[in-house]
Amino acid sequence: MVHTLNGDSRVDEPSRLNRYQRTLVMGAGVAVSFVLVLLTGVVLKSTVTDYVEDRYTDSLSGRLACSWSFSSGKER
Numbered sequence: 001m002v003h004t005l006n007g008d009s010r011v012d013e014p015s016r017l018n019r020y021q022r023t024l025v026m027g028a029g030v031a032v033s034f035v036l037v038l039l040t041g042v043v044l045k046s047t048v049t050d051y052v053e054d055r056y057t058d059s060l061s062g063r064l065a066c067s068w069s070f071s072s073g074k075e076r
Helices: 013-075
Strands: none
16 A cells, blocks of 8 residues: 555555465465375375275185186096
8 A cells, every 4th residue: 555645545556466466376376286186186096996906806816726726626
């Protein structure tokens, strides 16, 4: 706020611009942070899903191999 000699007050343009710039930078920072959190969540979910799927596949293939070896042994 700038006061002139005749008593009028007006908003100083550089301070208004500075306020808008700060708001824009803070808003952009919040948006970028939000996007990074979302991407991190997606990557973590994908990693955990792949890990669980691999463990399930390994477990299932091990059980099948074990059952096939026992069933082939009984036929002999």
